[in-house]
Amino acid sequence: MTTVQPKTFLKDSVAFPFCKGCGHHHYVHNLDRALSSLQLDPKKVCIVSDIGCIGILDSLFVSPHTFHTTHGRSTAFATGVELADGILNDSKLKTVVVIGDGGATIGLLHVVNAALMNVDVTVLVANNMLYGMTGGQHSGFSPLEFITPTTPEGNIVPPMDICAMIKSCGAEYVTSISATDKNLTNVIADAIAHPGFALVEIVELCTEFAIGNNKIDGKTIQAMAEQHNAATLPATFKRKEFCEEYKSKVLGHPSKIKNDALTQRYISSLHGTRRWVIAGTAGEKVQLSSYLLMRAGILCGLHATQKNDNPVTQGSGFSLSEVVLSSEEIYYTGIDVPDVVIISSAEGLKEVTANGTISRSNKQTVIIMEDSLPEITTSARIYRVPLRSMCTPQRATTSAVAAFIARELVIPIEAIVDSIQMHVGEKVSLYQDDIKKLLPLLS
Amino acid sequence: MSIQQIKIRTGNQMIAEGALHAGCQFFAGYPITPASGIYKSMIEELPRRNGVAISSPDEISALAYCVGASARGAKAMTATSGPGWSLMIETVQYALMTELPVVIAVVQRLGPSTGGATQGAQGDILLTEYCTSGAYTIPIFAPSTAEECFEVASLAMFWAEELRTPVIILSDKEIGMMSEDVNFSSLVSSPVNYRKQPVNNDTDGYKTYNFKSLADVPLFSPIGGEHKTTITGSAHDKGGSLQKNSPETIEVLRHLQKKITSRAEEMAFVKTDDDPNADILIISFGITARTAREAVKLARKQGMRVRLVNVISLFPIPEKLLKKAAKGVHTIFIAEENLTGQYRSVIQHLFAGTIVIGINSFGKMITPNDILGCITL
Numbered sequence A: 001m002t003t004v005q006p007k008t009f010l011k012d013s014v015a016f017p018f019c020k021g022c023g024h025h026h027y028v029h030n031l032d033r034a035l036s037s038l039q040l041d042p043k044k045v046c047i048v049s050d051i052g053c054i055g056i057l058d059s060l061f062v063s064p065h066t067f068h069t070t071h072g073r074s075t076a077f078a079t080g081v082e083l084a085d086g087i088l089n090d091s092k093l094k095t096v097v098v099i100g101d102g103g104a105t106i107g108l109l110h111v112v113n114a115a116l117m118n119v120d121v122t123v124l125v126a127n128n129m130l131y132g133m134t135g136g137q138h139s140g141f142s143p144l145e146f147i148t149p150t151t152p153e154g155n156i157v158p159p160m161d162i163c164a165m166i167k168s169c170g171a172e173y174v175t176s177i178s179a180t181d182k183n184l185t186n187v188i189a190d191a192i193a194h195p196g197f198a199l200v201e202i203v204e205l206c207t208e209f210a211i212g213n214n215k216i217d218g219k220t221i222q223a224m225a226e227q228h229n230a231a232t233l234p235a236t237f238k239r240k241e242f243c244e245e246y247k248s249k250v251l252g253h254p255s256k257i258k259n260d261a262l263t264q265r266y267i268s269s270l271h272g273t274r275r276w277v278i279a280g281t282a283g284e285k286v287q288l289s290s291y292l293l294m295r296a297g298i299l300c301g302l303h304a305t306q307k308n309d310n311p312v313t314q315g316s317g318f319s320l321s322e323v324v325l326s327s328e329e330i331y332y333t334g335i336d337v338p339d340v341v342i343i344s345s346a347e348g349l350k351e352v353t354a355n356g357t358i359s360r361s362n363k364q365t366v367i368i369m370e371d372s373l374p375e376i377t378t379s380a381r382i383y384r385v386p387l388r389s390m391c392t393p394q395r396a397t398t399s400a401v402a403a404f405i406a407r408e409l410v411i412p413i414e415a416i417v418d419s420i421q422m423h424v425g426e427k428v429s430l431y432q433d434d435i436k437k438l439l440p441l442l443s
Numbered sequence B: 001m002s003i004q005q006i007k008i009r010t011g012n013q014m015i016a017e018g019a020l021h022a023g024c025q026f027f028a029g030y031p032i033t034p035a036s037g038i039y040k041s042m043i044e045e046l047p048r049r050n051g052v053a054i055s056s057p058d059e060i061s062a063l064a065y066c067v068g069a070s071a072r073g074a075k076a077m078t079a080t081s082g083p084g085w086s087l088m089i090e091t092v093q094y095a096l097m098t099e100l101p102v103v104i105a106v107v108q109r110l111g112p113s114t115g116g117a118t119q120g121a122q123g124d125i126l127l128t129e130y131c132t133s134g135a136y137t138i139p140i141f142a143p144s145t146a147e148e149c150f151e152v153a154s155l156a157m158f159w160a161e162e163l164r165t166p167v168i169i170l171s172d173k174e175i176g177m178m179s180e181d182v183n184f185s186s187l188v189s190s191p192v193n194y195r196k197q198p199v200n201n202d203t204d205g206y207k208t209y210n211f212k213s214l215a216d217v218p219l220f221s222p223i224g225g226e227h228k229t230t231i232t233g234s235a236h237d238k239g240g241s242l243q244k245n246s247p248e249t250i251e252v253l254r255h256l257q258k259k260i261t262s263r264a265e266e267m268a269f270v271k272t273d274d275d276p277n278a279d280i281l282i283i284s285f286g287i288t289a290r291t292a293r294e295a296v297k298l299a300r301k302q303g304m305r306v307r308l309v310n311v312i313s314l315f316p317i318p319e320k321l322l323k324k325a326a327k328g329v330h331t332i333f334i335a336e337e338n339l340t341g342q343y344r345s346v347i348q349h350l351f352a353g354t355i356v357i358g359i360n361s362f363g364k365m366i367t368p369n370d371i372l373g374c375i376t377l
Helices: A024-037 A054-060 A074-088 A101-106 A108-117 A162-167 A184-193 A218-228 A242-249 A286-299 A346-354 A387-391 A396-408 A413-442 B011-021 B036-045 B059-071 B082-098 B125-129 B146-163 B173-177 B247-261 B286-301 B319-326 B342-351 B368-375
Strands: A045-049 A065-068 A094-100 A121-127 A173-178 A198-203 A273-281 A303-309 A318-326 A340-343 A366-370 A381-385 B006-010 B026-029 B052-055 B076-080 B102-108 B166-172 B179-183 B230-232 B270-273 B280-284 B306-311 B313-315 B331-336 B355-360
Touching (some): A024 A054, A024 A184, A045 A074, A065 A074, A074 A094, A074 B026, A094 A101, A101 A108, A108 A162, A108 B059, A121 A184, A162 A173, A184 A198, A198 A218, A273 A286, A273 A346, A286 A303, A286 A318, A340 A346, A366 A387, B011 B036, B011 B102, B026 B059, B036 B076, B059 B082, B059 B102, B076 B082, B082 B125, B125 B342, B146 B173, B146 B179, B280 B286, B280 B319, B280 B368, B286 B331, B306 B319, B319 B342, B331 B368, B355 B368
Parallel strands (some): A045 A065, A045 A094, A121 A198, B076 B102, B102 B166, B280 B306, B331 B355
Antiparallel strands (some): A303 A318, B006 B179, B270 B306
16 A cells, blocks of 8 residues: 655644744744655654643644653653554654653653663754743753743753763764754754664744843854754764664563472371461571472462561571461461471571560470570470581571471471472482481470 | 462462463563562563563653553553552553553552551552542452462453553552462453454544543554554543543543443452351451451351451442442441551441441551451450
């Protein structure tokens, strides 16, 4: 099917909503000419705008898709559109972000991230150096000494150079140009045609708020654009567009996740619920030992839950796990009175003391703890054993779990050995040796 | 006995599984405890299934990427917790206004503000439901087990597409981060659907937000599709043109609410642990509903006649089901892990003439004994 290219993408004889003399007139006409000159199918063009005077240009366009978004966020929405187009679809869409300097100040991170990614989005920043729609407040782009309603004594904060900033993000097509520059159509067209991120700063005048109090005219604007355009565009572009990169390096690669479905192999004599608390030091496989216990229970057809706790830094301080095993579906997942508590280090003891595990233990509770730790006061039955020296700190909690299972025989010892072996392979013999050594100490 | 399909999974992993099963094609997220497990699962698994999983620089970008992708036609989802959810509220309002489907999993933690990253809570019910100016109804589904996380994720994807609207999965830290045995052979899911699209080639007649009756869901055409789309978060007519308060614009706004509420009964979903002769009703949801089930078990051992309703579809409020459950009881207890009884505050008006008592806790899980203590008083 041949698509007839329109001469203009704009509505017929529509009045522009901009103030007389506003640079946005040039911006809109040049964007329209650029789209026409590229002979794009309007169905493959999306104009993404947001809040501000320039943002309402979406109502002027008749044929391209328009996506009028929230203030400053247009580049983020456009990135989403392009990711879905470039990776999930045919990648034929051209997405153009229309944003003011106010919007670019608010949503700078979105522009930065699109530039870092090098996603195929063209951002056309209409820089008139202030927020025009909301009363002429200064923006992050207002020059020093610029007088606005919010800087009546002149702006005392220097403006950002969006081009320099975005170039530092690795964007290759970045340039600045005056809204009245005769080359504007070509620059916009080149930017849109560029197969990756592109940014054009279009420097303009706000006739309503910038003129009068400020000595500013076409020459000043031209000079500003040239200053921001100090580095010329490269002769060749080296970066691969993000979606292309994603498709070649990420998409469709085989899953690394193994099939971890479990089959019941053993029978447990447990009727009811067993609640375990295992505490030790981060990095000493405390949470792994809980996982292996949980898996042993499931290998026996039991239901199981596991909850972990550790400080926010994860790799330091205590590590704690709670495991509930039950012959019935587990509803309540907390532990009021623990059945078994294993403590392998001072950090673990501190935590089970602080969180009330010890004080909530009773005569039914069995506590297996490292024998070098201080005495604790509880009605629970305590076994003090040299877990760390006998089993090494890394195996301490897992071997203690396995030894207690071997002593109690509610879960067959084969189930926990099997579970450990599924994780460590032949090294399971080290744990079996630990169990032999620990077992006499738990009688 | 064969249990071939038992796997150890967290609730977060099962939300990802459910979304993938429902055909989610796009995920953008920013990591946050206790929701990061969803992010991690999606980053690992979605690209393997030829979908896009992107890490964004913040939560504002995450949801904006999703809504942009949805406008291009992708079934999209993100996940976060309270602090990130706060940042997403601007964009969820936009998605609602622009009728762009998206699913957001909010895994609650203790607030306000940064609050407690690893402390559970059910304190975001009102924040989540009433986050739009105008308090438009946002469908919210709350899972209480890892298996229900799968079911609810699939349900959320279904309704987001069906209604062209944002839908929330309201999970919590306990459900999200706890591992449990999940029987994959008994998972429940909704039909896999896609937003309804125009079938004819009448490209000139297409309007982005067209409907005849207020309850109709406009046909969707993507950006880049055959129909010109005009999307805006500003008040608009059916064609998407910016309007002030023209009658058509007001009609569009009414339609945003009506298309949801007219389907409320279809969305209504509770799980009841019934005693037909109950004189006490316990209503709960999420992690606390599990605790309540344990409490009910204990109460029945003491000879008490108790009915439990676990509310999965928190919003639209399943009014008929709740009223039906309240028949014949003299007292209703509503258990939730927040300070003021947030869900109770929006449902207790349904139970005029019956005593309604809140069971609340925050900073710690409600225990079966907490509930038992209240209902046996």
